[in-house]
Amino acid sequence: MSPFEALYGRACRTPLCWSEVGERVLEGPxxxxxxxxxVQVIKANLKAxxxxxxxxxxxxxxDRxxxxxxxxxxxxxxWRGVVRFGKRGKLSPRYIGPYEITERIGEVAYRLELLLELSKVHNVFHVSMLRHYVSNPLHVIPPQHLEINPDLTYDEEPVTILDWKDKVLKNKTVSLVKVLWKNHSVEEATWETEDRMREMYPRLFYEY
Incomplete structure (x- = not known):
């Protein structure tokens, strides 16, 4: 039953669900x-x-x-709205690290060796905040050669076209291509207008 009915002995009157005619009225004790x-029955059911x-x-x-x-x-x-060690937002990672354990504090707490940017964070954490990391050589990503310009920037170069689609606007239809860029993963591919890419990088369309 609803909390209202548990406390007052009758269903709550709402425009969607009116009580039946001749409902029982509680009087006296x-x-x-x-x-x-x-309430006692509800507490017993909740406890069970x-x-x-x-x-x-x-x-x-x-036990970990x-x-x-x-x-x-x-x-x-x-917690919502709390700065997560410099990360904020719904898509923030749930875990960061890995970090090395330097000391065990009591039975359920550990001291970690954090990075310098986390120097203001207390470095002792409860065991429930930790997850074991198993070293795997496949997790090591070899560095890729990147040519840096004198102004510390680098040039974006397209590698290939992954997909095509037409975007229908109010007065016209625009052809788009999904471009894979050098030094970026497939997840970071972007949609660009076909006309612009043909003008700037015609070599991408030689094979099509």
Whole structure:
């Protein structure tokens, strides 16, 4: 039942759901006794549901213990509006790192060796904020040669065209191409107008 019905013994009147004609009206001590009994039943049901959830969670729970020298990821703050170690927004990463454990504090806390930009952050964290990192050589990305201009910029060069599509505007249709750029991944490919790309990089269209 709804909280209103549990406290007052009748359904809440709304434009969408009117109570039935001839509904029961509580008078005298029943006004206090019946809602009190309903609240006790609700508390008992909530306690049973919480105990059931806790038993399931305890069944799958394991104690996590790390050694000094292990590498771990650090979980970021889940609170909305809180600056997440320089990261803000819905698409911010959930973990940063990995960082090395330098000391174990008590049973459930560890001291990490953080970077200089995190020097203002207290470096002791609860075990629930950490996730073990297993070293994998495949995670190492070899550096790519990048030609830097004297003004510390670099020139963007297209590699190939990944896709085509037509964008219908109010008075005309514009042809777009999805371009893969040098020194960028496929996820960073951008949509550009076909006319502009044909004018600036005609070599991309030789094979089409």
């Amino acid at each position: 029943e006004i206090v006794d019946e809602p009190t009994q309903n 549901a919480q105990d059931r959830q806790k038993s399931i969670a305890d069944r799958h729970a394991t 213990v790390y050694d000094v020298g292990n590498l771990v990821f650090l979980k970021l703050s889940p």
